[in-house]
Amino acid sequence: MKVAVLPGDGIGQEVTREAVRVIEALSLGIELTEAAVGGAAWKATGHPLPPETLALCEASDGILFGAVGDPDCDALDRHLRPEQAILGLRKALTLFANLRPAKVFKGLENHSALRPEVSSAIDLLIVRELNGDVYFGEKGFRTAANGDREGYDVMSYNESEVRRIAHVAFRAAQGRRGKLCSVDKANVLETSQLWRDVVIEVARDYPDVSLDHMYVDNAAMQLVRNPGQFDVVVTGNLFGDILSDQASMCVGSIGMLASASLGERQTAYGTYGLYEPIHGSAPDIAGKGFANPMATILSAAMLLRHSLGQAEAADRIEAAVALALEDGALGRDLGGTAGTTEIGDAVVARL
Numbered sequence: 252m253k254v255a256v257l258p259g260d261g262i263g264q265e266v267t268r269e270a271v272r273v274i275e276a277l278s279l280g281i282e283l284t285e286a287a288v289g290g291a292a293w294k295a296t297g298h299p300l301p302p303e304t305l306a307l308c309e310a311s312d313g314i315l316f317g318a319v320g321d322p323d324c325d326a327l328d329r330h331l332r333p334e335q336a337i338l339g340l341r342k343a344l345t346l347f348a349n350l351r352p353a354k355v356f357k358g359l360e361n362h363s364a365l366r367p368e369v370s371s372a373i374d375l376l377i378v379r380e381l382n383g384d385v386y387f388g389e390k391g392f393r394t395a396a397n398g399d400r401e402g403y404d405v406m407s408y409n410e411s412e413v414r415r416i417a418h419v420a421f422r423a424a425q426g427r428r429g430k431l432c433s434v435d436k437a438n439v440l441e442t443s444q445l446w447r448d449v450v451i452e453v454a455r456d457y458p459d460v461s462l463d464h465m466y467v468d469n470a471a472m473q474l475v476r477n478p479g480q481f482d483v484v485v486t487g488n489l490f491g492d493i494l495s496d497q498a499s500m501c502v503g504s505i506g507m508l509a510s511a512s513l514g515e516r517q518t519a520y521g522t523y524g525l526y527e528p529i530h531g532s533a534p535d536i537a538g539k540g541f542a543n544p545m546a547t548i549l550s551a552a553m554l555l556r557h558s559l560g561q562a563e564a565a566d567r568i569e570a571a572v573a574l575a576l577e578d579g580a581l582g583r584d585l586g587g588t589a590g591t592t593e594i595g596d597a598v599v600a601r602l
């Protein structure tokens with residue numbers, strides 16, 4: 252089992268270190284190989300996603316990713332910015348299905364931004380499309396007729412892109428509570444009208460799943476009003492990005508939400524994928540030693556489950572995380588005092 256480890260920038264380095272310790276503590280004989288991405292790679296090689304890093308990822312069974320983003324790079328041409336590393340990996344490896352589960356761990360009900368009776372019901376999965384939308388359309392700057400500077404980004408989805416993510420979402424719902432909510436903005440956007448039409452067509456293959464549709468503005472509201480109503484949510488790249496950060500605070504912290512980015516490629520052990528916390532490089536707290544590594548540790552569990560066929564080891568990590576939290580291994584983001592390595596220690600000790 253070969254895993255590429257790409258810590259990236261800022262707290263990406265700190266949280267990945269703890270997830271690697273957790274994987275190593277399981278002694279499964281996984282070969283972990285580290286490579287540079289993001290601002291760190293740009294500083295070392297002049298490119299945020301060096302060809303050797305991409306080659307390592309292609310030759311691996313899965314990728315553990317920290318985070319990219321560096322304020323020093325915010326003025327670079329867009330193609331050289333750290334964020335291009337993660338966007339480039341998702342696109343180059345056709346990782347189009349981003350699974351972002353959000354669940355309240357026992358004992359965390361009181362740490363949510365919502366009242367405990369509201370937060371305790373959260374057990375949802377956001378299925379975010381990752382290869383299309385306004386992220387990958389034509390973009391640029393131009394001069395408007397009146398001489399104004401203008402920026403533009405084209406939003407589009409074609410039906411094959413919508414169909415393949417819809418299938419992933421319906422299958423996920425079949426394996427859960429059988430409820431799918433498709434989130435769009437079909438009252439305004441043609442991209443969303445096409446999205447909705449195609450999701451309805453795909454639904455014919457899944458009579459056992461109940462499907463409804465919600466506009467994204469309402470979905471943002473419902474996510475804080477009554478998040479327990481959601482089982483699986485399927486949505487486009489941009490809406491999924493925003494709603495998943497919001498869902499993280501309903502759970503308690505962005506430091507808790509893991510993700511898997513999957514495509515169609517199979518490995519010898521499962522489905523090839525990239526695993527990362529949903530948060531970024533957090534320059535405001537980088538180097539201070541109190542970033543919460545739980546999201547990355549839980550991403551490592553998803554890696555073991557989906558790409559390496561190690562469901563039992565994944566269960567063990569998730570159980571160890573739950574126990575550590577119950578025992579008070581809470582970072583500052585959750586109102587506790589535990590530092591990054593202390594939280595890693597707490598999980599390793601409970602494995």
Ligand code: NAD
Pocket residue numbers: 262266317318319320321322334337505506507527528529530531532533534535536541542543544546582584
């Ligand atoms: P961010 O997720 O990095 O941070 C948002 C806030 O949450 C900050 O206050 C941060 O301190 C806090 N936070 C994030 N993760 C935390 C953790 N594990 N423990 C405790 N607190 C945590 O988002 P941002 O500040 O908007 O972006 C910073 C940089 O990260 C930008 O360059 C952005 O492009 C990049 N980014 C990268 C990814 C990725 O690599 N997939 C994801 C999101 C943002």
Ligand code: IPM
Pocket residue numbers: 334337338492529531
């Ligand atoms: C995420 C991030 C990325 C995204 C950025 C860093 C490109 O916010 O993984 O959620 O927008 O997809």
Ligand code: MN
Pocket residue numbers: 492493496529
């Ligand atoms: Mn995001």
